[in-house]
Each structure stands twice: as structure tokens, then as C-alpha cells.
Amino acid sequence: MSLEKYDYISEIENVKSSWKLKVRVLSIWKMMYELQMIVMDEKCDKIGAVVKQALCPDFEKDLEVGAVFMISRFGVGDNKGKYPVYMHKLKLNFYRNTSLRRVCSFYGPKNAFQFMPFSQVWDKKDHPNLLIDLIGRIVDCGDLKPYEKEDGGEGKRLNIEIEDADNLKLKCTWWDEYAQQMHDFIDGNKNGGPVVLIIQFGKIKYWKASSSQGAGQLSSKVQSVHDDFLTMPKMTIGEVIDATKPAICVVLATITSVEERPGWNYISCRKCKKKVVKKSAFDLESIEESVGKNDEDDGKLYCSKCKGVASSVVPSYKVQVRVQDGSDTTSFVMFDREVTKLLRMSAVQLIEKQIEEGDEDTLPGVFKTLEEKRILFMINVSSYNIDTVYQVYTVTKISNDPSIMAEFDNNQPGDDDQDDDHGGDFEKAGNSNTGFLTLKDVTSYTGDSSNALEATSETAASPLKCPVDAVEDDGIGENSSTKKKMFVPVKIEK
Template sequence: MSGPGKYDSLDSLDDSKYEWKIRVRVIRIWDSYSNKGQKEFKGRNMLLLDDKHQRMHAFIWPNYLDEFKNMFVEGNVYSIRNFSVKTYRKESLRCTRYDKQIWLSNYTKVFPVEDEQKMERAIRPVEFDFFDIADIGELVKQSDNNFLIDVIGILMDKEVLRRFKNQREVEQCSFRFTITDGSASIKCCFWDDMAEKFSAAIENENETPLIVIIASCKHNEYKEEPYVSNVAATRFYINHNHRSVLQMKQRASMPDFTYTPPTRAETPKTQIMTVAQLRKLDSKFNMNLVMCQVTVKSVEESKIWYFDACSSCGKEIEVVNGKYRCEECKRNIPFPEKRFRIYVIAEDLSGAAAFVVVDPEVENIIEKSVFDVLIDQSQEKQGSGFPSVLKLFEGNQYTFTIRLNGDNLDRASNTYFVTDISKGHEIMDNNVADEDSFSTGPMNVQFSDSASISIADFKTPDTEKSTNTNRLKRLSGDDVVLIASLSDDNDLAAGGVKEKESLTVKHVKKEKV
């Protein structure tokens, strides 16, 4: 055992004995839960730092947690005695590359170090083990990719905080941004509580540049592009008082260091347009969201009104060799989700257009899921025909929020994907688009009862199938998340529409006043 007043260093610990004595700062505390079922509590974790700048992971089993209830506070220094040292087995998401960890038990003694100033050697407030951003891509490909990493970079760009409900109807939020070290950049995504805290922190930070340290982040890749995200052990630091931040500032002042500082994100007001204005938009239009006040004239009955979706990524799946298969997740899906996708013709006084409406907007309007409708059909012995509840859209007024894509702006497609629906026409006048910039003059519009048009009369892209992903829901107020992927381009392709498929609506006759 160590002599009186002597402490063992973290790098000297092994499994040869139990009577160890260390003095460390607790720089991180987080809890572990199982990923299955009800998320069973698995134990409490701590990342320790000693005066030799060594870091080591410590663990407390749930049955011993009462022994240390409220004893440890993140950032404080403690003297810890009598504990075991274990060699890692197959644990993932490890904060350090050291192959051993500390296990505390009911025999362990813990004493707070009250006066740090009297310590012979001070323990730093925090310590990092940085990896070059350029090397993260190679780290992802390594077979032992079970370590968390620390990265540092200057904030380049950021998006607005997104709020949504996941497939299990649980509210979540995410915040995406990019950092650079001058030679490479990496995309980052924070989730839930950390997303909210990070979003608020950078909005309240006035110093430039914003230098971000992400400690113990998870590295992975999406579409063969590396990115980092947060886990329970992750912490972030903005313009922290650390030597690495000073070095990054010095590097940023060099002539060959270039980056574009982020601007404060402001959510633009969504512009209100008539259908005629909407159909005249081209690639020069610089907004991807617009709103239309329309009346739904018809719902197409000949098309399948729902699709099968992956229970993990939300993308449409197909039957391969008799089994539902998600090519994105590279696995079979035994019980796929079923999601609405209906096709409608809607019009206002200026014209008509085809719209594709998907979940969760359909479900929000009819207050039933696809499974509910299928059960109703079974109980009412309606067979597999088109559900009558979906015909309730017809004749009603709605405000559609539409996400414009390349087909609409570059290839003049007149089929639009609806990302949000509100009943009725509730529009602020100051958001309405300038009519003069889109139309040639006032019109008197009459609707004929005999004429009809098909979806082929609209310019429509030829797409294979739906690629809509996460089932996200609108919350209250201005906190809106569209039915869109968390992929890099956030494009929405909610459903495929074939040129030869037809919808029947009343024809619009236009007569100048």
C-alpha cells in the first residue's frame, strides 16, 4: 500500500491488489442504460484525471450506488482508496485508450479534497486527447472502432435547432453544425438535451472565432462521409481556457487558414403564393418552403394509399425473396411500419396542381394511423378498397406548406410535396407574395362540372419510389420540423408519381375580366 500522504498515479494501477490510493479530479459523470426494452439502469461512470495528466474510467455498479449517493460532483477533487482494477473486455464507447478501469464497491473510501490550493501538484480542470479531423475518416473504418474521441475546431456553419417526434412518438431535437481545424472539416450532430444546450451557448457567445471542443464524441459515417455525434459521456466547451484553444486561435490568424464564420440563423418567414405563382417558380427562386391556400377537389383512389417503411430509418422498403428488405440499413424488416401517402388535386382561384401528402400530416388530419384504418376496414368488411375516411379531404380548405425540390424549380414539375397542413385559410397578409411578379392580371375563374384533367396534364418527374425518412411531427408554435431526412442535403422526396398515372378533377377555365 502507498505510504502516508503518498498517492498512486493512474498509470501505475493494475489488478494485482485492492489497496490503491489515488487523488483525482472527476472531470465527467454519466449514467449507463441498456439499449433494449425499458432501458435498464446499468451503472454510473466517471472519468478521472490525476496530477500527471493521466485519465482513467471508473465505474459504480447499481447495487453500490447508494454508498456514493450525491458524493461525487463533476469538477471536484477526491481522495479515493480501496478499489479494484479490471481489464476491459468488449466494452464499447470507451473514453480512453487505456485498457483498464476502476471499479468502486462498498469497501471503497472517498474523501473530498477541500483545499486544492495546498496540493503539492495541482490537477488540471480538464484534459483532452485530440485527434486530427482529417484522420476521423480512417478511424471510422478501423475494426476496433469502440473508442470515443476528442476533437477541436472553429465553428464554420450551423443550422437551426430542430424539434420533432420520432417513430415511437417521443419528442426529440437535433442541432447540426460543422467545425474545421484549417486543413479539414467534420460535420457534427448533437441530440436532445445537448442540442438545446449547445444551441443556446453559441447564440449567447459574442467572441469570435467560436472554437469548439467536443470531448468523448462518437465518430461514425453516413453515406460514406464521417461525422461526430454525442453520447452520454460527451461534453462540449466553447472558447475554453485551455492551451489548445490558444493554439487554434494562433493557427486561425495565419494567412493560409481560411474559414467562413457562421451567421446567426434566422428562420425566414414562409411566403404565401397562389397556385399560379407556385407553378411559375424556377431555379432563380431562393426559398425552399412556400405556402398555398387551397381547396382539395379530389383524392386519387386508384393508387395505393400507404407504403411499407423501415422501422429504423423510415425509408420505403420492398419485398426481396419473400421478405421485407431495407437496402439502406442492409437488413430484413420483420414488422415494417405502414405510412400514409395519398395524391390529391387542389386548387385556388388561379389554378390547380397535384400534391402528395404523407405521414404524419394525413394522420394528424384524420386522427387515425394506417393500422387504425386497416382495422376499421376489416371490422366494417370494406375489403382492401380505398378507405372512405381519406375522402374527407375533398371539398375542404387547407393551408399547405410545400417543400420545393429540384424537380419543381429546375424541371418544371407541377407535383408538389406537402410537409405541413393546417385546416382552413389562416394567412398573414404581410407574408403574401407580390402578385405582380407572377401573374399578368386579374382573372375570373369558373369551374366546369364536365371537364376533367389527369395527373399526366401536370409536368411531373418520373421517380421510382418514396425516399422519405424519419417520421417527424410538427409541434406547437414556430417549432416545426419537416418530414425530411437528417441527411446532409435534407432533400424531401416523399413519394414517386408516374407520368401515366391519372387523377380526375374539375377543369379550370380562366377568363380575363
């Protein structure tokens, strides 16, 4: 039996109409007067196609994202409209007699992503109709919030922040069904790892200093980790210890050891990462409307930031390390986001590993890998540190990017005595198994507030190193507000 012959998108011209294409449907969406889609052939070339409103009943029931079709008797027109379907000079027009036949074979990928580095997004402000693909790790996510639409109806929006392999960030706002879809996914994920987000066919729109993605209705702004660390005040450990005013500063230092006391994990609210406590330890006056004034313990755990019962809890890192540079030594405390970034495993995963190995009562050996690592620490020198001469400083962010550390070194005055032997110990972002180095937290957990101790693998088998009501109030909620963590890839398409 002879193979069926067909053409490729690269061969299409608008000088004739006797074309036959075998394509996979990548995306379908409805406009006011037509149905639009993007299709791809076996050579991974893409083109837009349009079905006019009057013909939608004839084709809409058969079209499906991911399905492969043999298409013939269609029109080919110039793609010169105000809102082109895809950045191709031509587009396909469906007619009443267009043949649409579903087939099984397709010698090409399911998707052919062309991921754009975040650094190039801003450069595309003069191409408002360009559709782009982005991939990034969700590092922050807010709550689902209502807003009033222009027609008087109520919509929903969700703020998120994603980070690419170069540590560049996009601050985004998702609207309506995309906001709900993202929120529901994050809400239903229980395994405590990071979420990798793929945005396909995002359309960029710019106003003022922001950009937005039309496909997901994202409003975005690029922010560089490079700028974060090289524009903040630089200090040595000696200068930090001698500080007389509160400050956020950057210190380049080497970890010499991980301190066993005061332990390495605590039980946190999954939603905001704040420590949870028993009712008797709670500030009842601030939440008397939601909790009540009775201070007797009721077996539930409470979150002061969320002002009520913690609907779900999860172990989180709190690791105190001893650090040094050429000027002095001191202690830094790192929380869940930073420690997970360095160890490349969540606290839940490490606890489960300890249980499997029957070694629950000792400091995990993986912490030894942190010793002799040279890192850029962004720390908070608080009023409490200064007033009480308390020399344990909270880390708010870290970077081990060799290029950033090298530039920091070159701009750092008086650091000639510092040890440079470990300047290249860490892989650059993007060399980890997931393609990203930074692991941060993601947000908006809502659940049954009456079930504070949800029975999951994360909570049932979580050996605490100290009672939950004895965990030090470390301000983790302030440093990672309304965030939680996931590990599952999610794809949002137009």
C-alpha cells in the first residue's frame, strides 16, 4: 500500500489552494467571531488557522488539542490582521468544504517548545503579537483574589512569580480561568516540592514598566538576581557584628560547619511557612473572632500569620550554620527555601530518607556537603541583633552563581585576606537535574480549616527535633509570606 502524500508548512504559498497538510493541533481558543488554533507539522513548523463563526458547528466538535489531522481544501491567506493568530506570514482559512480527517501516525513531537530566556522578554516590547514559550520555577504565589470586571461581573486574579535558569524573575498576574486553574493545582498538590511552569504561546503586552502575557493574561516584570546581590550594601562579617543600625546587606562567606543545636527542622503552616503552635501558645487576643478566647489546648495547631487553625502542616528547614570570611566568624540561620536550594531535596524528602535508613536521631550526613562552600548571603541585621548583641543573623536569600560571586569579589574592598579556594564549588543555575538551582516556596493553600493535622506522608512520619510549641519564633512567615512548595510540573496553555 502506497503512503499518502502531503505537504509541509514550509512549502505553503498563497498562489494555489490544492494543499494537503498533516498537522497536530497545539492550541485552540475562541474569539468573538471565530475559532483560532495553532497547528504544527512533522518538521515542527507552526502556522495559525481560523474557523469563522458560521462554520464553528461543523468543525468545533471534531477539533481537539493534541489530535493529528489530515487537512485539505482549505484557503491560504496573508496573515496581516491586527491580531494575527501566529507569527507566520500566512494563515489557513477553513471553508465549508474543507476536509478534516483524523489520523494516528505523526512523526514529530507532541510539543515543540521554543523557550525564550526571561532576559529577552523585555526586548520584545515592539512585537506585541509575538507568541512565546516560557519555562520557570514558581518561587512565589499569592492568594486568589476577586476583582470587578468592566461589565460589572466578578473575576479572579492570582499573583505569581517565576524564575528561569539564569535567576531572572517574572512577576505575573493570572486572570479568571487561568488563575483558578493555577490555584486549584497548587491547592491540590501535597508533596512539598517545587512547581515548574511551562507557558506556551504567551502574548506580550507592555504598559509603563510592565509586560503581560496575553495567553495567560500575565502582567510581568523582569528582575535579576545579579542586580539583587550587586546593588545591595556589601559588608564583611566583622562589619555585620559591629553594625549599629538595622540593615539588609550581602556577605560573601564560607560555611565551616552546620550546628546541631537548635535542630534542623520545624513544623510549619503549609500556606505561609510560619511555625504552628498549640492553642495555649497562641496570641488569642489578635484572633479572638476566628479562634475564641478559651486558651485550653484542643489538639489542633494554629498559625499566627493565617490567624487560625492551620489547615495543613509540613516540615520545613531551619538550619543554623557557622560561617567565616577574612574578617571574623558568626552564625547564620537559613530557612526552607535556601536550604532546599543547596541540598536539592525538601525537608520532607530528607526526613523520609532518615526514616528509611533508621537514622532519625542524628544530624543528617547530607549537611556535611555544605561545609567549605562559599556563598553570597543576603542577611537581615535586625534591631534585635544590635540591641541584644545576638550574633545569629537570618538569611533572606542566597546565590552561588560563580559569575555573581566573582563580580562581588572584584568590587569588594578590603577582602584580600579572604579564602578564594572554593569560589567555583557550586554549579551555575541551570545545571541541576531540573534545569534550575533555586528552590523556593509557592502559595495559596486553602483547605478544611477544621482539620489541622491532616494525615499525609509529610505529617505522619515527621520526627521533630523539638516540640512544636518550643520552636523559636524566627520570622519565617515574614520572609516567605503566603507561600508553599510543590514538586510537580504543570503546563498552562492558551
